Amino acid sequence: MIARIYVNLKRDVSDPQGNAVKGALESLAFKGVEKVHVGKYFVIELDDMRRDQAESLVKAMCEKLLTNPVIEDYSYVIEK
Amino acid sequence: MKKVKFGVVIFPGSNCDMDCVHVLRDVLGQETLELWHKERNLQDCECIVLPGGFSYGDYLRTGAIARFSPIMEAVTAHVKTGKPVIGICNGFQILCEAGLLPGALIRNRSLRFICKPVHIKVETKNTPFTNFTKKVLTLPIAHGEGNYFIHAEGLKDLKDQDQIVFRYCDAGGKVTPESNPNGALDNIAGIVNKERNVLGMMPHPERCSERILGGIDGKHIFQSIIHTFTGQI
Numbered sequence: 001m002i003a004r005i006y007v008n009l010k011r012d013v014s015d016p017q018g019n020a021v022k023g024a025l026e027s028l029a030f031k032g033v034e035k036v037h038v039g040k041y042f043v044i045e046l047d048d049m050r051r052d053q054a055e056s057l058v059k060a061m062c063e064k065l066l067t068n069p070v071i072e073d074y075s076y077v078i079e080k
Numbered sequence: 081m082k083k084v085k086f087g088v089v090i091f092p093g094s095n096c097d098m099d100c101v102h103v104l105r106d107v108l109g110q111e112t113l114e115l116w117h118k119e120r121n122l123q124d125c126e127c128i129v130l131p132g133g134f135s136y137g138d139y140l141r142t143g144a145i146a147r148f149s150p151i152m153e154a155v156t157a158h159v160k161t162g163k164p165v166i167g168i169c170n171g172f173q174i175l176c177e178a179g180l181l182p183g184a185l186i187r188n189r190s191l192r193f194i195c196k197p198v199h200i201k202v203e204t205k206n207t208p209f210t211n212f213t214k215k216v217l218t219l220p221i222a223h224g225e226g227n228y229f230i231h232a233e234g235l236k237d238l239k240d241q242d243q244i245v246f247r248y249c250d251a252g253g254k255v256t257p258e259s260n261p262n263g264a265l266d267n268i269a270g271i272v273n274k275e276r277n278v279l280g281m282m283p284h285p286e287r288c289s290e291r292i293l294g295g296i297d298g299k300h301i302f303q304s305i306i307h308t309f310t311g312q313i
Contacts, residue, residue: 014229
């Protein structure tokens with residue numbers, strides 16, 4: 001099983017990296033970019049288990065270690 | 081004269097630990113232990129120091145892995161008994177990740193690692209870390225993630241409870257946007273917890289405790305702690 005976890009800064013946390021990337025894209029003449037958010041992406045290979053077990057495990061790992069809930073939100077996708 | 085027993089925790093990747101040990105042991109003559117992060121016993125240390133550096137290479141997030149080091153259980157228990165802890169730079173980051181201080185330290189607004197002396201205003205003398213300092217201190221900073229952040233309700237709490245200890249300011253002690261090196265919310269450079277026994281600060285007092293290194297404003301912070309325990313300087 002594969003868990004793909006997407007971590008982003010919360011909306012009210014400043015993202016200078018995102019702004020810098022947006023500026024770089026604009027300077028390379030890419031048009032139509034309104035905003036850039038830079039986040040993290042984890043790919044975790046899990047043992048085979050029930051889907052609900054995998055979800056509980058992923059949530060627990062996110063909340064305990066993989067994210068800082070003060071400044072980050074997360075979402076995930078689990079594939080068999 | 082009574083000596084205070086300090087414990088300086090060393091995580092893999094800490095690099096300011098020996099500077100802290102040198103100031104406490106050699107400059108201030110206090111009993112100072114070096115505590116490896118795997119130890120579970122603080123050996124009756126009265127004040128714990130979490131030093132600066134790059135614990136665990138800043139992997140995942142700064143301080144995110146160090147906060148789970150075995151010694152942090154004992155440090156948390158030490159905090160609960162009301163004894164002091166001072167977290168410097170990476171130490172501040174570890175304390176926030178561990179939930180021993182509110183808020184978080186994020187990437188500097190400029191995205192640059194900044195290494196230079198700054199002025200900080202001592203906003204409250206009502207802590208064991210600032211009862212013997214001047215009003216404005218000059219200390220070096222050296223960090224890429226010193227931008228303090230907390231949500232609006234948390235900031236109101238910090239202000240209401242007088243928990244903001246240091247703010248970046250100009251040489252005259254005026255808190256201005258120009259004197260903010262990293263974008264930190266409200267120019268915050270250091271805070272204490274509600275119980276006032278845990279201090280987190282981004283500038284480095286241990287690099288500024290001997291005149292030969294350019295100043296001794298940092299020494300006064302350690303001397304405040306000693307004064308709290310012994311009534312002496």
